[in-house]
Amino acid sequence: MRTAVVQFPGTNCEHDVVEAVTALGGSAELVWHRDTDLSDFDGAILPGGFAHGDYLRTGAIARFSPVMTEVFRLADSGAPVLGICNGFQILCEAGLLPGALIANRDLAFICRLVEVEVADTDTVLTRTATVGQRIRIPLNSYEGNWVDPTRRGRVVLRYVDDPNGSQQQAAAVANDRGNVVGVMPHPERAIHDFLGSSDGNLLLEGFLHSLAPA
Amino acid sequence: MTQTVEPTHRQLGMTDSEFDSVVRILGREPRPAELAMYSVMWSEHCSYKSSRRHLGRFPTEAPWVVVGPGENAGVVDIGDGWLAALRIESHNHPSYVEPHQGAATGVGGILRDVFTMGARPIGLWDQIRFGPLDEPKNRYLFGGVVSGIADYGNAVGVPTVGGEIGFDPCYSGNPLVNVMCLGILKRDQLVLGTAGTPGTVAVLLGNSTGRDGIGGASVLASASFDNESREKRPSVQVGDPFEEKKLIEACLELYTKGLVVGVQDLGAAGLSCATSEPAGRAGVGMEVDLDAVHVREPEMTAPELLMSESQERMMAFVDAANVEQVLEVADKWEIDSAVIGVVRAGDTLTIRHKGEVVAEIPAASLADDAPLYDRPRARPSELDDVWATEPRLPDDLDLADAVLRLLDDPAIGSSAWVHEQYDHMLFLNTIVGPGADGSLLRVKGTNKGLAVSTDGNGRLCQLDPRRGGARLVFEAALNVAVIGAEPMALVDNLNFGNPEKPEVMWQFVESVAGISEACESLGVPVVGGNVSFYNETEGVDIYPTPVVGLLGLADPVPNEPPRIDRAEEGMEIWEIGPEPTASLAGSSAERIVLGTLTGRPTAPDPEVARQVIGLVRELAHTVPVLHDVSDGGLAVAIAEICIASEVGATIELGDPSLLFSEDPHRVVAVFEHGAVEPPGDIARRIGTVGGVALTLGDATIDIATATDAYREAIPRRMTS
Numbered sequence: 001m002r003t004a005v006v007q008f009p010g011t012n013c014e015h016d017v018v019e020a021v022t023a024l025g026g027s028a029e030l031v032w033h034r035d036t037d038l039s040d041f042d043g044a045i046l047p048g049g050f051a052h053g054d055y056l057r058t059g060a061i062a063r064f065s066p067v068m069t070e071v072f073r074l075a076d077s078g079a080p081v082l083g084i085c086n087g088f089q090i091l092c093e094a095g096l097l098p099g100a101l102i103a104n105r106d107l108a109f110i111c112r113l114v115e116v117e118v119a120d121t122d123t124v125l126t127r128t129a130t131v132g133q134r135i136r137i138p139l140n141s142y143e144g145n146w147v148d149p150t151r152r153g154r155v156v157l158r159y160v161d162d163p164n165g166s167q168q169q170a171a172a173v174a175n176d177r178g179n180v181v182g183v184m185p186h187p188e189r190a191i192h193d194f195l196g197s198s199d200g201n202l203l204l205e206g207f208l209h210s211l212a213p214a
Numbered sequence: 215m216t217q218t219v220e221p222t223h224r225q226l227g228m229t230d231s232e233f234d235s236v237v238r239i240l241g242r243e244p245r246p247a248e249l250a251m252y253s254v255m256w257s258e259h260c261s262y263k264s265s266r267r268h269l270g271r272f273p274t275e276a277p278w279v280v281v282g283p284g285e286n287a288g289v290v291d292i293g294d295g296w297l298a299a300l301r302i303e304s305h306n307h308p309s310y311v312e313p314h315q316g317a318a319t320g321v322g323g324i325l326r327d328v329f330t331m332g333a334r335p336i337g338l339w340d341q342i343r344f345g346p347l348d349e350p351k352n353r354y355l356f357g358g359v360v361s362g363i364a365d366y367g368n369a370v371g372v373p374t375v376g377g378e379i380g381f382d383p384c385y386s387g388n389p390l391v392n393v394m395c396l397g398i399l400k401r402d403q404l405v406l407g408t409a410g411t412p413g414t415v416a417v418l419l420g421n422s423t424g425r426d427g428i429g430g431a432s433v434l435a436s437a438s439f440d441n442e443s444r445e446k447r448p449s450v451q452v453g454d455p456f457e458e459k460k461l462i463e464a465c466l467e468l469y470t471k472g473l474v475v476g477v478q479d480l481g482a483a484g485l486s487c488a489t490s491e492p493a494g495r496a497g498v499g500m501e502v503d504l505d506a507v508h509v510r511e512p513e514m515t516a517p518e519l520l521m522s523e524s525q526e527r528m529m530a531f532v533d534a535a536n537v538e539q540v541l542e543v544a545d546k547w548e549i550d551s552a553v554i555g556v557v558r559a560g561d562t563l564t565i566r567h568k569g570e571v572v573a574e575i576p577a578a579s580l581a582d583d584a585p586l587y588d589r590p591r592a593r594p595s596e597l598d599d600v601w602a603t604e605p606r607l608p609d610d611l612d613l614a615d616a617v618l619r620l621l622d623d624p625a626i627g628s629s630a631w632v633h634e635q636y637d638h639m640l641f642l643n644t645i646v647g648p649g650a651d652g653s654l655l656r657v658k659g660t661n662k663g664l665a666v667s668t669d670g671n672g673r674l675c676q677l678d679p680r681r682g683g684a685r686l687v688f689e690a691a692l693n694v695a696v697i698g699a700e701p702m703a704l705v706d707n708l709n710f711g712n713p714e715k716p717e718v719m720w721q722f723v724e725s726v727a728g729i730s731e732a733c734e735s736l737g738v739p740v741v742g743g744n745v746s747f748y749n750e751t752e753g754v755d756i757y758p759t760p761v762v763g764l765l766g767l768a769d770p771v772p773n774e775p776p777r778i779d780r781a782e783e784g785m786e787i788w789e790i791g792p793e794p795t796a797s798l799a800g801s802s803a804e805r806i807v808l809g810t811l812t813g814r815p816t817a818p819d820p821e822v823a824r825q826v827i828g829l830v831r832e833l834a835h836t837v838p839v840l841h842d843v844s845d846g847g848l849a850v851a852i853a854e855i856c857i858a859s860e861v862g863a864t865i866e867l868g869d870p871s872l873l874f875s876e877d878p879h880r881v882v883a884v885f886e887h888g889a890v891e892p893p894g895d896i897a898r899r900i901g902t903v904g905g906v907a908l909t910l911g912d913a914t915i916d917i918a919t920a921t922d923a924y925r926e927a928i929p930r931r932m933t934s
Contacts, residue, residue, distance in 0.1 A: 012371025050369040053456030
């Protein structure tokens with residue numbers, strides 16, 4: 001069961017994601033954004049960072065990177081696809097998730113541990129969690145404010161205290177099938193108590209379990 | 215009517231006698247491109263012409279030093295096959311002219327200094343100082359600098375894990391923006407800034423060269439400010455963190471594959487520096503073709519190409535056989551590259567442009583023959599009077615009110631408004647992050663941790679630059695000791711006024727002596743530094759503000775490193791270190807309560823410093839709370855513990871001068887009764903944790919009120 005960790009130019013959380021997945025016994029490998037064959041992989045993670053510099057709208061260029069054809073294919077096949085932070089922004093821009101991410105309410109970058117509550121467990125990110133469960137994972141974004149005029153998005157995680165103005169206090173959102181999830185805070189940054197929290201493991205375990213055939 | 219036209223060399227910031235030296239070296243008048251090169255390389259910023267003579271005072275040797283001062287960054291051996299690279303630099307003047315870009319490119323520049331050595335940058339620390347926030351101009355500068363650091367650091371993907379924030383009217387016309395970077399590398403990946411041997415090919419990597427930043431080092435960084443400084447805005451470079459991120463990854467891949475002989479970053483003085491310095495260090499010559507340089511705009515002249523400080527560029531020196539592979543790596547990471555030169559035997563640097571030789575000079579002369587000044591020094595005449603006037607708190611001082619005023623000060627209050635705008639968690643190394651005495655980063659795959667503290671104190675150094683300089687080093691050493699680390703190496707950023715004034719030069723030399731003496735007493739080598747002179751506006755100099763960045767090694771990392779939020783009801787509060795005197799000279803209480811700057815700061819005691827540092831480092835493995843006593847003295851140190859731990863405390867002494875004294879070598883420890891037994895000659899119990907208020911003798915401060923003052927100190931001023 002292998003996870004592709006997609007590396008765009010400007011991505012910066014890819015090594016952390018590989019480390020977190022590996023620490024849980026999973027197998028993760030970096031794939032470059034120009035790769036066009038992910039047939040050896042059972043799922044994909046789009047990590048955080050600033051793909052292609054994000055000088056345009058976040059994710060607006062990454063959405064056209066060659067690797068995205070394969071990400072679309074994996075998503076269509078029902079394989080787990082997870083976008084973290086910038087990866088969430090890219091998945092929205094690509095239309096794999098509803099809504100868009102705009103600047104935080106206070107127009108400032110926010111990097112701090114936040115508390116979120118599990119709102120939906122029928123997704124690849126939260127299948128091992130319980131509804132109402134509270135976990136602490138770090139937020140690290142400027143454009144973390146999710147808006148969804150269509151109101152179609154399934155909110156998977158909610159902020160306990162609204163840090164950024166996100167609609168329905170959404171911290172994570174899934175597609176209808178629950179196999180594509182975008183999460184704004186970083187589960188891979190909460191994998192050891194000495195980092196302030198190890199709650200992120202719960203979410204990443206859910207993702208790894210989803211790689212196995214149902 | 216005749217108009218006098220300044221000769222070109224003066225327009226470029228060169229004196230007549232410096233121009234004469236160039237003529238002497240070349241045996242002829244310099245060509246325009248040559249003059250441009252000498253003017254930037256011989257600027258104060260690049261040549262250290264006023265300071266070099268005194269920097270030799272620093273102790274620079276220790277068995278673990280791999281690379282000392284003189285290269286792009288210092289490098290020390292941290293064991294287990296790992297090296298650490300560190301460097302600090304200032305971007306003061308650019309940040310005043312354009313705060314966002316000035317600060318951003320400061321981050322970019324220090325990163326290149328570190329990854330030039332073969333290291334992956336793993337942490338940044340910013341030391342920033344401004345005038346008071348009640349002036350709109352200072353809020354603009356402060357906000358712009360913080361957003362510049364955030365935009366660049368976050369996007370380039372290197373966490374900003376600590377730093378320092380200060381405010382004083384002396385920085386109103388001249389803010390200080392210093393930034394330190396730490397990187398780690400495997401021992402066999404060390405790369406130096408050498409051009410190699412004849413036949414080696416020079417490959418320019420990264421950003422295209424434009425007209426931005428022309429003369430940044432000479433015109434901007436090496437001159438004083440006046441009201442016309444705004445016109446210097448075109449001399450400020452513009453940063454592109456995305457380009458830098460790709461450049462970091464490309465360079466690291468080149469190092470891993472062993473494809474480079476040497477690397478030099480293009481910072482101040484651009485191509486002039488990146489050709490002459492590596493060639494000079496290797497004792498070789500070089501031929502460079504400026505037509506091969508990838509440019510951002512057409513019709514750039516040779517002097518412009520040579521002086522441009524366009525960001526995100528690196529010069530790689532590559533064996534001819536490896537050039538193809540290097541260009542492929544650049545292509546993979548989507549950065550531009552150009553073969554622009556080749557190393558030749560001899561010592562001549564020959565530069566061609568449009569088929570003509572535009573420069574033909576001895577490569578080493580740009581660095582080695584730079585002017586060296588022994589500027590006059592004079593002890594400020596008013597110092598005796600200043601020392602004789604001890605600051606005294608009023609007899610009717612409202613102690614609770616004074617403590618709250620200190621907590622509400624933006625230099626003392628919570629830095630969260632700043633550091634929550636910085637990614638300080640990337641790479642999963644941050645065990646102790648911003649807002650603590652020092653930062654602690656783990657070294658993956660080992661039991662080791664790297665601790666860093668950066669410290670400056672212009673007020674102490676204004677009163678006594680020698681004692682002040684020494685106390686910075688001791689404070690930094692204590693700050694890494696409270697997280698279990700032993701001091702290992704130091705970098706310094708020496709921010710001073712106009713060196714042509716004898717008093718400023720005296721302050722400089724005294725500070726260097728103080729830092730040196732403290733380093734010697736702790737066995738800590740100085741592995742690099744930066745000098746920033748001409749920090750004056752309209753003839754008024756800043757306080758002498760040396761900033762030190764101290765690297766410590768925690769081996770092993772404590773299982774639970776002390777934190778200030780771990781105090782619990784019933785725990786005992788101890789003061790470790792010598793009994794303080796009632797001196798308030800240079801203290802925060804003097805600044806905030808009295809509004810003066812007078813008296814003579816207490817002298818540090820190297821013997822006591824060593825004893826306390828050793829003791830504290832041991833305690834870091836067993837004690838839940840250890841907190842350095844610095845700004846605001848015991849009163850603020852204990853209040854910070856109470857605020858973070860959400861609990862009150864009772865302190866058994868009420869003499870405000872002792873509570874606010876910032877005398878050195880002191881730490882507050884909090885632990886369960888009997889958990890440890892600190893030696894009685896150097897430690898004493900001073901109180902107990904408990905309740906919902908901080909009680910200092912007769913004064914009582916509600917923790918909720920204190921928390922509000924502390925947390926809002928910066929936000930309430932920035933949103934006003």
